[in-house]
Amino acid sequence: MGASISLDSKYRMILETEVECISVNSSSTATGGGGKGGKRDKRENDSDHSESDSEHSGDGGDDSESDASSSGSESDGDKTYTVKLTPEIINYIRSYIRKNQFLDEFDLITEIELDKYNHAPGTAVVFNSDSIVFAPNNQSLESVGTWEYIEPEIPAASSATKSKSKNGGGRGRDSGSRRDRGRHNDDDDNDDEDEQSTTYKTKDDDLPVSEIESILTDKFNEYNKTREFVIHESKNSFLVLLIKSVELVRA
Numbered sequence: 001m002g003a004s005i006s007l008d009s010k011y012r013m014i015l016e017t018e019v020e021c022i023s024v025n026s027s028s029t030a031t032g033g034g035g036k037g038g039k040r041d042k043r044e045n046d047s048d049h050s051e052s053d054s055e056h057s058g059d060g061g062d063d064s065e066s067d068a069s070s071s072g073s074e075s076d077g078d079k080t081y082t083v084k085l086t087p088e089i090i091n092y093i094r095s096y097i098r099k100n101q102f103l104d105e106f107d108l109i110t111e112i113e114l115d116k117y118n119h120a121p122g123t124a125v126v127f128n129s130d131s132i133v134f135a136p137n138n139q140s141l142e143s144v145g146t147w148e149y150i151e152p153e154i155p156a157a158s159s160a161t162k163s164k165s166k167n168g169g170g171r172g173r174d175s176g177s178r179r180d181r182g183r184h185n186d187d188d189d190n191d192d193e194d195e196q197s198t199t200y201k202t203k204d205d206d207l208p209v210s211e212i213e214s215i216l217t218d219k220f221n222e223y224n225k226t227r228e229f230v231i232h233e234s235k236n237s238f239l240v241l242l243i244k245s246v247e248l249v250r251a
Helices: 026-031 035-045 087-096 100-109 158-167 178-197 209-225
Strands: 010-023 073-075 078-082 111-113 124-135 140-150 230-233 237-250
Touching: 010 087, 010 124, 087 124, 087 230, 087 237, 100 111, 100 124, 100 209, 111 209, 209 237
Parallel strands: none
Antiparallel strands: 010 078, 010 140, 010 237, 073 078, 111 124, 124 140, 230 237
């Protein structure tokens, strides 16, 4: 309880997964132009009802949809249901998670901006993954790596110095108006006091593990809604990898 991320430790990120099969009606595939474009559009259109789909275990693989004719959700003739793992589906997953497309998305998802959590704007943490594998025994992806704290590129205080140079107190401009210059100096002092009173968190402050787990789970859920991780496509169906939850443990 209350564990915090350690930047000096390695972590194992355990992603609980599920494989969903979407059986696409042949007529809707044809009107969608066939191929990946039509299927991606269908995934986006169906995203709202996908979370209420009932689960059903088929035999897996391309033929798995034939075992669920009476279950799963239906929309315009399409059916969506959860499938059991088979050696074939395991191979699809392992092949997919080695692709640059997935690895790039994984990097994006595991980079978390921290300005919402009272860190300076532009601050983030990112998970530097050394490896990612699929473990069939508990149906999870496991990635081992370290967390890196990314400092903001531009210090927050720099904006104050820029405003001073613009407002200026310049020589030769209103040189006789001492009252105005004094008023500008007072304003600058107030700006400095305001900036000093805003103290941002740093990498030395606690970053709760539970909070990071919750943020990552929410981010992966957004990808689940659009069925982004398509591990295999056939003529009238496609298999999607869903990531249901995230757990972080020290490696």
